[in-house]
Amino acid sequence: MAASVSGRTPLMAGNWKMNLNHLEAIAHVQKLAFALADKDYEAVEVAVLPPFTDLRSVQTLVDGDKLKIKYGSQDISAQDSGAYTGEISGPMLAKLKCTYVAIGHSERRQYHNENDEICNAKVKAAYKHGLTPILCVGEGLDIRKAGQQVQYTLNQLDGALKDLPAEQAESIVIAYEPVWAIGTGEVATPEDAQEVCGAIRGKLAELYDQELADKVRIQYGGSVKSGNVAAIMAQPDVDGALIGGAALDADEFVKIVRFRDQ
Numbered sequence: 001m002a003a004s005v006s007g008r009t010p011l012m013a014g015n016w017k018m019n020l021n022h023l024e025a026i027a028h029v030q031k032l033a034f035a036l037a038d039k040d041y042e043a044v045e046v047a048v049l050p051p052f053t054d055l056r057s058v059q060t061l062v063d064g065d066k067l068k069i070k071y072g073s074q075d076i077s078a079q080d081s082g083a084y085t086g087e088i089s090g091p092m093l094a095k096l097k098c099t100y101v102a103i104g105h106s107e108r109r110q111y112h113n114e115n116d117e118i119c120n121a122k123v124k125a126a127y128k129h130g131l132t133p134i135l136c137v138g139e140g141l142d143i144r145k146a147g148q149q150v151q152y153t154l155n156q157l158d159g160a161l162k163d164l165p166a167e168q169a170e171s172i173v174i175a176y177e178p179v180w181a182i183g184t185g186e187v188a189t190p191e192d193a194q195e196v197c198g199a200i201r202g203k204l205a206e207l208y209d210q211e212l213a214d215k216v217r218i219q220y221g222g223s224v225k226s227g228n229v230a231a232i233m234a235q236p237d238v239d240g241a242l243i244g245g246a247a248l249d250a251d252e253f254v255k256i257v258r259f260r261d262q
């Protein structure tokens with residue numbers, strides 16, 4: 001897989017949220033696999049984050065057809081096992097050969113009251129079981145209007161990475177998702193994305209060191225589409241995108257993966 005000038009391979013991840021059942025998931029991944037060619041995977045890492053109920057089907061397809069698409073879950077329990085009704089554990093996700101797990105998505109923070117402490121425990125649970133976290137951070141509209149987006153987002157980062165050793169932190173993926181841009185069609189400008197993604201890299205250098213910070217991939221998320229992805233990806237500290245709505249359309253997702261062609 002080829003890396004960019006930065007040395008970081010871009011990661012395009014489709015977060016399906018609560019969409020597509022397991023049969024639709026198979027059809028969708030087959031469509032992606034048919035459209036994507038070796039040259040796409042050489043330039044970009046491609047991943048999907050389906051609902052839990054789809055993961056076994058996606059695993060069977062990816063394994064059986066030896067697909068290069070990676071997959072992961074949208075959440076993980078901080079616990080390994082036990083009386084936690086409705087939760088899905090790290091060992092279960094590892095058994096399904098998930099590569100990634102999204103942690104702290106703003107919808108989890110908003111609807112399930114997940115705070116930085118919970119995100120921190122989930123990040124540690126992911127590493128404990130060999131899963132790579134995609135840690136989501138980002139400010140709401142009120143914070144943005146107050147001009148506090150950088151400080152707010154860095155505080156979330158700081159909290160979620162508490163006591164995380166460098167050997168783990170160096171492989172984490174951070175997704176900067178301004179909440180006001182999620183599912184609204186209101187995309188942050190490339191400069192808005194760079195401001196916070198650059199600050200995230202700076203914070204990683206402060207918490208660890210510059211070498212580690214330069215390895216970490218930082219995605220932008222929030223109304224990413226084929227028409228705006230190239231300008232966002234042109235920013236020096238943006239190494240991919242976490243795509244919601246547009247990832248549900250296979251043709252559109254493939255165009256996003258091929259952002260270089262635009």
Ligand SMILES: O=C[C@H](O)COP(=O)(O)O
Nearest residue numbers: 015182183222223244245
């Ligand atoms: O995880 C993905 C983000 O929440 C972005 O969603 P969106 O592309 O539908 O705005």
